[in-house]
Amino acid sequence: MYGATDYDAIKKAAGDMPVYGHWKSFTTENGLPADKAYCVRIDGDRVLVGTNHGLAVYEDGKWTNYTTKDGLGHNGVLAIDVSQLTGDVWLGTLGGLTRWSGGSFYTFTQLNSGMPNDVIYSVICDGKDVWVATGGGAGHYDTYKDQWEIYMERNAPMHEPWTYGVCAGDGKIWIAAWGGGVIEYNTKTKKFRDYTDPDEQMELDVFPDDGVVHDITTGVSYADGILWVATYFGVNRYDGVHWKTYFDKDSGLLSNFNNFNRAVGPVVYFCTDKGLSTFNGKTWISYQRNENNTGGKVLITNGPKLTDRVKTTSYNVHTSLSHNFVLGVDANEKEIWIATSHGVSRGERIK
Numbered sequence: 001m002y003g004a005t006d007y008d009a010i011k012k013a014a015g016d017m018p019v020y021g022h023w024k025s026f027t028t029e030n031g032l033p034a035d036k037a038y039c040v041r042i043d044g045d046r047v048l049v050g051t052n053h054g055l056a057v058y059e060d061g062k063w064t065n066y067t068t069k070d071g072l073g074h075n076g077v078l079a080i081d082v083s084q085l086t087g088d089v090w091l092g093t094l095g096g097l098t099r100w101s102g103g104s105f106y107t108f109t110q111l112n113s114g115m116p117n118d119v120i121y122s123v124i125c126d127g128k129d130v131w132v133a134t135g136g137g138a139g140h141y142d143t144y145k146d147q148w149e150i151y152m153e154r155n156a157p158m159h160e161p162w163t164y165g166v167c168a169g170d171g172k173i174w175i176a177a178w179g180g181g182v183i184e185y186n187t188k189t190k191k192f193r194d195y196t197d198p199d200e201q202m203e204l205d206v207f208p209d210d211g212v213v214h215d216i217t218t219g220v221s222y223a224d225g226i227l228w229v230a231t232y233f234g235v236n237r238y239d240g241v242h243w244k245t246y247f248d249k250d251s252g253l254l255s256n257f258n259n260f261n262r263a264v265g266p267v268v269y270f271c272t273d274k275g276l277s278t279f280n281g282k283t284w285i286s287y288q289r290n291e292n293n294t295g296g297k298v299l300i301t302n303g304p305k306l307t308d309r310v311k312t313t314s315y316n317v318h319t320s321l322s323h324n325f326v327l328g329v330d331a332n333e334k335e336i337w338i339a340t341s342h343g344v345s346r347g348e349r350i351k
Contacts, residue, residue: 006298006315011351013300013313017283018267020336020347025294025322027343031063032056037339039260039328041080047337048089049344050077050328055091055100056344071105073098073118083125086143090130092120097132097141108141114148115139116161122176122219126168126187133163138175138183151175156183157194159215165230165260169222176217182229195238212236213245223263226281230258235270237281244304252284252301252312253277259327269336271326276338279304284312287347289320296320321345 011019027035034053041048046059054067054075067075074095081090089100096109096118108115117136124131130141137152152161158180165176175183181196198211212229219230229236234256237244248256255272262269270277275288284301295318303310321338328339336347 006317007350010298010300010315010317013302013315014285014351015283015302017278017280017285017351018331018336018349019285019298019351020287020331021298021317021319021350022348023296023319023321023345025343025345026058026063027322031058031065032343033065033067035342037327037341037344038076038078039080040330040337040339040344041082042330042332042335042337043082043089047330047346048080048082049337049339050080050091050093052076055080066105068095071098071107073105073107073109078121079123081123081125081130083130085125085128090123090125092123092132094119096120097123097130110136113141114150115141116148116150116152121163122165124166124168126173131166131168131173133166133175135162137161138163138166138177140173151183151185151192156185156192158183164217165219165221167220167222167227169227170225172222174220174222174227176220176229178217179215180217181212181215182217182220182227209243209245211243218258219261221261221263221268223268224266226263226266226268228261228263228268230261230270232257234258235261237268246279246305250305252279252286252299252306254286254288254299259325260329262329262331264331267331269329269331271329271338273325275321275324276326276329287321289322289324294319 034051036052039050049056074093076094079092091098096107098107116139117134119135122133132139140149162178173185184193214231214233227238234247255274257273260271277286286299289296298315301312322343322345323340325341338345
């Protein structure tokens with residue numbers, strides 16, 4: 001085991017970035033309904049986890065699981081958000097959008113509502129509105145009017161109707177559109193704007209920092225005036241004027257293959273196939289599990305991009321993620337939760 005000396009060094013090297021440690025992992029052996037976890041959401045004193053066999057809720061040190069037998073639209077739960085207005089939990093599943101309210105489940109589908117598609121990859125609550133990214137376009141549900149609006153290639157600048165992520169902020173909605181880059185929707189003007197890869201190259205970034213790195217986008221997240229974009233070919237930062245692109249070869253990003261991202265304040269969390277990378281525009285901190293034991297590494301890169309004078313330093317720690325294939329993340333001022341392809345992990349914030 002590695003002692004506190006490593007954490008002291010990590011905290012010193014981290015600057016103003018949060019640091020997580022003392023990881024604890026959960027699998028079917030200690031309460032989860034399935035080991036494959038797609039998403040996670042911190043909701044006050046409880047944590048909500050979407051798995052491929054239902055919803056798992058961690059509260060007071062124990063897990064409670066819900067499936068289609070309890071009212072879920074499908075046991076594959078891909079996305080979760082919680083309404084700040086009502087406290088309702090919205091669950092994006094492989095069989096519709098399920099609202100969990102007052103202890104009861106109700107599912108919106110194509111057949112009983114105006115929802116675009118039953119496969120829900122992402123869901124977010126924006127005041128009274130609920131937005132979903134689906135396999136058949138983006139959907140907007142006005143909870144006051146009980147009305148749906150659908151956006152796809154016929155009425156929005158999308159290459160095809162498959163959408164993978166959605167986020168909100170400052171009166172705008174951003175949609176990660178498969179093959180269509182990022183779609184921006186202004187909720188006041190009702191106008192669209194699209195951001196696509198100017199290079200129009202599938203594998204090359206000919207002109208660095210010229211826009212979205214790739215038209216196949218897998219996630220969008222907005223916080224503190226910054227839009228963060230995840231793709232399978234790198235990630236982006238957009239401040240409303242300038243784009244910045246980051247690759248695993250020239251920054252502290254663990255991998256160009258990104259499944260999901262979430263921004264919390266000035267820090268963004270990228271879920272990759274090789275672990276979790278965190279970034280605030282200046283410093284990268286990544287968390288990676290060892291192959292043969294429960295220990296791992298914390299890697300710190302003090303600089304947005306690697307140069308001859310900026311290197312990545314690796315620190316050994318005795319606990320780490322449950323698996324390096326990370327699919328979901330959420331964090332607050334006390335802790336971080338990670339959803340992986342083999343269990344979920346909780347990290348304690350130590351700085």
